[in-house]
Amino acid sequence: MKRYKRLYLLLGVLAVACIATFGVLRFEEHQEQIKNSDEIILKVPSDTVTSLSWEYQEESLSFHKEEVWLYDEDEAFPVSEEKINGLLAQFEEFGASFIIENVQDYGQYGLDVPVCTIRFSTDEQEYEVQLGDYSSMDSERYVSIGDGNVYLVQNDPLDQFDAVLSDMIDHDDVPRFDAVASIQFSGDETYSIVYEEGSDNTYCADDVYFAQIGGEMLPLDTERVQSYLDSITDAVLTDYVTYNATEEELQSYGLDSPELTISLNYTSEDEDGESFSDAFVLNISRAPDEKTAAEADETTEAESSVENGETDSKEEEITAYARVGESQIVYQISAADYKALTAAAYNSLRHLEVLSADFADIEQIDISLDGAEYTIASEKKGNDRTYFYGEEELDIAMFQSALEGLVAESFTSEQPSQQEEIGLTVYLDNENHPEVQIKLYRYDGSHCLAVVDGAPVSLVTRTSAVDLIEAVHAIVLD
Numbered sequence: 055m056k057r058y059k060r061l062y063l064l065l066g067v068l069a070v071a072c073i074a075t076f077g078v079l080r081f082e083e084h085q086e087q088i089k090n091s092d093e094i095i096l097k098v099p100s101d102t103v104t105s106l107s108w109e110y111q112e113e114s115l116s117f118h119k120e121e122v123w124l125y126d127e128d129e130a131f132p133v134s135e136e137k138i139n140g141l142l143a144q145f146e147e148f149g150a151s152f153i154i155e156n157v158q159d160y161g162q163y164g165l166d167v168p169v170c171t172i173r174f175s176t177d178e179q180e181y182e183v184q185l186g187d188y189s190s191m192d193s194e195r196y197v198s199i200g201d202g203n204v205y206l207v208q209n210d211p212l213d214q215f216d217a218v219l220s221d222m223i224d225h226d227d228v229p230r231f232d233a234v235a236s237i238q239f240s241g242d243e244t245y246s247i248v249y250e251e252g253s254d255n256t257y258c259a260d261d262v263y264f265a266q267i268g269g270e271m272l273p274l275d276t277e278r279v280q281s282y283l284d285s286i287t288d289a290v291l292t293d294y295v296t297y298n299a300t301e302e303e304l305q306s307y308g309l310d311s312p313e314l315t316i317s318l319n320y321t322s323e324d325e326d327g328e329s330f331s332d333a334f335v336l337n338i339s340r341a342p343d344e345k346t347a348a349e350a351d352e353t354t355e356a357e358s359s360v361e362n363g364e365t366d367s368k369e370e371e372i373t374a375y376a377r378v379g380e381s382q383i384v385y386q387i388s389a390a391d392y393k394a395l396t397a398a399a400y401n402s403l404r405h406l407e408v409l410s411a412d413f414a415d416i417e418q419i420d421i422s423l424d425g426a427e428y429t430i431a432s433e434k435k436g437n438d439r440t441y442f443y444g445e446e447e448l449d450i451a452m453f454q455s456a457l458e459g460l461v462a463e464s465f466t467s468e469q470p471s472q473q474e475e476i477g478l479t480v481y482l483d484n485e486n487h488p489e490v491q492i493k494l495y496r497y498d499g500s501h502c503l504a505v506v507d508g509a510p511v512s513l514v515t516r517t518s519a520v521d522l523i524e525a526v527h528a529i530v531l532d
Contacts, residue, residue, distance in 0.1 A: 247403075253273075316395070374392035407458065459521060
């Protein structure tokens with residue numbers, strides 16, 4: 055009996071060994087069907103494709119072409135031709151690095167339930183591309199094109215087809231401005247800015263932008279204007295709230311009557327380097343209810359600060375929207391972009407410096423301080439200027455730093471009511487503006503009032519005024 059049991063056991067072991075050997079042989083046979091390849095498995099010119107759709111996770115999108123690409127579910131949706139062409143471009147020469155032929159089990163490659171299915175067609179043929187598992191070992195994707203084979207492809211189509219509808223919109227373009235000829239503001243701010251080189255309206259050689267206000271041409275700080283233009287170019291217009299705005303929607307976003315409309319005339323260059331002129335319009339607003347509430351809060355806070363001598367530092371919550379020209383797309387923009395774009399007032403763009411002239415253009419400075427008068431003179435040789443007090447040559451660095459340090463903390467038209475701290479008459483090497491008068495008046499414990507050519511301009515820190523006075527004392531009392 056024991057002999058029979060031992061025989062049965064040996065037969066069982068032999069059977070398992072035979073089955074295992076058969077499996078290995080089948081596996082080796084299957085392995086022999088995998089081969090390297092540099093074969094182009096699809097070659098479909100993008101401009102011949104007339105329809106495109108794909109299914110990935112919960113997303114199912116489909117488009118068709120009628121001269122331009124259209125979204126099947128809503129032809130009003132502005133489809134990005136560039137995005138569609140980018141998706142199709144990979145199939146113009148779609149190559150494989152490995153081919154697995156005569157596939158019996160698509161499941162082992164994740165192709166029984168594909169991760170993504172892409173369909174597109176031309177007038178002559180329909181195509182279906184199924185994406186399976188991603189091979190971490192090879193860093194490639196398993197793909198089926200319906201010919202019975204499985205391919206490993208180096209360029210993973212899912213890199214681009216992992217897209218939702220918002221990725222397919224043809225966003226409004228915000229240009230980069232090589233040169234801006236003019237800017238017009240309307241709404242909460244209403245005035246124009248013009249570009250003019252070598253203008254007679256400034257004593258600062260760097261000034262090229264001028265605000266047209268009340269019949270005057272007022273110089274602006276070139277860097278501040280350029281920074282403002284950068285805020286337009288860098289504004290993030292991607293988070294659309296509607297792509298086909300109705301009049302009712304425009305009203306709900308406050309864009310039927312925007313808080314601010316920015317209109318620019320500019321020149322730029324095309325891809326061939328050819329210069330062209332164009333215009334750009336951007337509308338900015340908050341929803342009417344939010345704007346009304348914000349204005350009410352500002353009034354309440356201002357009254358509270360006057361009564362209590364305090365300022366409420368609570369951060370304002372802002373929900374703002376933008377629209378390019380007459381586009382039907384409305385974007386929600388960030389609070390930071392809203393604040394940057396609406397910082398368009400003259401005071402937001404003008405010079406902060408009390409004296410914006412280049413210090414090297416100063417020929418002479420007459421100083422009135424503590425009832426005494428002093429004069430700093432200069433001599434110019436070539437591009438160099440040497441300053442003197444009396445016969446003594448000066449190291450002017452401390453005085454220059456103090457004068458250039460007089461910058462506005464805020465602008466004001468308030469007339470001085472307290473005593474004068476220091477007065478300067480600055481003589482410039484400038485035919486149009488040979489002389490600038492600056493007076494600093496005591497204002498409060500923290501500030502002095504700067505008056506330029508008889509007009510109140512700004513409040514500067516008392517510390518900066520003291521620095522200027524000490525710089526003068528260092529010269530005249532040395």
